[in-house]
Amino acid sequence: MIAETVCSAVSAAGLGIAAVTAYRKRFLSAARLAAYSLVPVGLVLTGVVGWAADTAFSLKAWVGFGVLGVAWLGFMTTRAIERRTGGTRKERKAAKAAQREAVAPAASAPSLGGAARPAAQPAVKPKAAGAGEDFSDIEAILKKHGI
Template identity: 80%
Template sequence: MIAETVCSAASAAGLGIVAVTAYRKRFLAATRIAAYSLVPVGLVMTGIVGWVADTAFSPSAWAGFVVLGGAWLLFMTTRAVERRGGGTRKERRAARAAQRDAVAPAASAPSLGPATRPAARRAATPRATGSGDDFSDIEAILKKHGI
């Protein structure tokens, strides 16, 4: 009963603010405020407020919320571990298969020791190709602005 009264009072106050806002010729804002003001009355009329009030004072409902929170926590933990570990089991299996396929042709070539991967080392270091083009663009911009 109190929840319904509070919701009705909140809606009435909101509609008062709507009247002031509309008086100031801010009709779009007044319409938006009216929409927000009517939500509490709509919740009371649908019975959701009564359900929430009954749920708020029920120990079994709170225990259910605790169980739902624990399930959500477990779900988020597994997602974090999965992302840190490199994806799902299927994705890790596909990555291992791709790695084996990439290593298999190289295994047939004669081994030259640890220096057989210079391409991988070169790919890891950034190249400085095209850096002259970047400076010419910057020079053109500076000349355009008279600097």
């Protein structure tokens, strides 16, 4: 009964503030305030406030919330331990088996030793006739851009 009275008073105060806001020609804010102030009355009429009040003052409900908290704490603790140890035993065994059965086991080793490296290839020297053409193309591009 007290919760319903408090919700009604909050709604009445909100509607009063919305009326003052509308008087100041701030109609959008006034409409928003009126909508927010009608929420507590709607909750009272649907019975949510009565249910919440019964739940808040019920020892049985608080014990239930405590049990849920302990369960959540257990899930989070086991998850943290599992991350730290690298997963479950089955997951670790599967990872080790996959590591042993590599598709190309020799692929991880370098295929060429230090002495077997090929000699560096000499740089290709441009031909004299081809170099003239390259410079003429570059000159044409530079002239085109005004450089």
